Amino acid sequence: MSVELDHLIVSVRDKRASAExxxxxxxxxxxxxxxxxxxxxxxxDGLTLEFDETDAVPTLQHYCFRVSEEEFDAIFSRLLGRGIAYRSTPMGSVDMTVNTWSGGKNIYWEAPEGVLWEILTVSYARQPQRSNQLEEVKRS
Structure with missing residues (x-):
């Protein structure tokens, strides 16, 4: 059996509104x-985000979803339809720009409760050079 992530807890002030x-x-x-x-x-089919309420000010949480080009476009369209501001980098100001530096598309947006969401079409964490480095570590 391979290792798979099953679920994560996302701490927010309003779990119903955030999940919806x-x-x-x-x-x-x-x-x-x-x-x-x-x-x-x-x-x-394998990953569930479990939203949980907290009265404390949540610390920064960052979650990224790798999606197809078609899924990216559909999600992006829904984001625009709701008037949600987005940016091309995880830090910095809202620039309403889609990042394409990794050979795909990605954007970030912050939910009111402090969660930083990201969608991307090409994983910058799993670029060929990086994958080769991971293979070298495994062989060591």
Missing amino acids: LLASLLGVPWRDSAEGHFTPVYVN
Whole structure:
């Protein structure tokens, strides 16, 4: 069996609103927390984001989704339709620009509760040069 990430906890002030917004942007299902403590967003067949409420000011959380070009365009369109500001880098000002430096497209947007969301079409963490470095580490 390969190692797969099953779920993550996302701490927010309003779990229902946060889960509903993300699910609507990504075009994926979610469920209200009436049946349990967490409000889940079903990202795909193997990954669930479990939204949990906290009264504390959440620390920065960053989650990135790799998507196809078609999915990127659909999510981007929904983001624009909701008037959500975005940027091309994880830090810095809102520049309303799509980043293309990795050979694909990516954008970042911040949710009101402090979560930094990202979508990309090409993983900059898994570029060929980086993958070769990982293989060398595995062989050591």
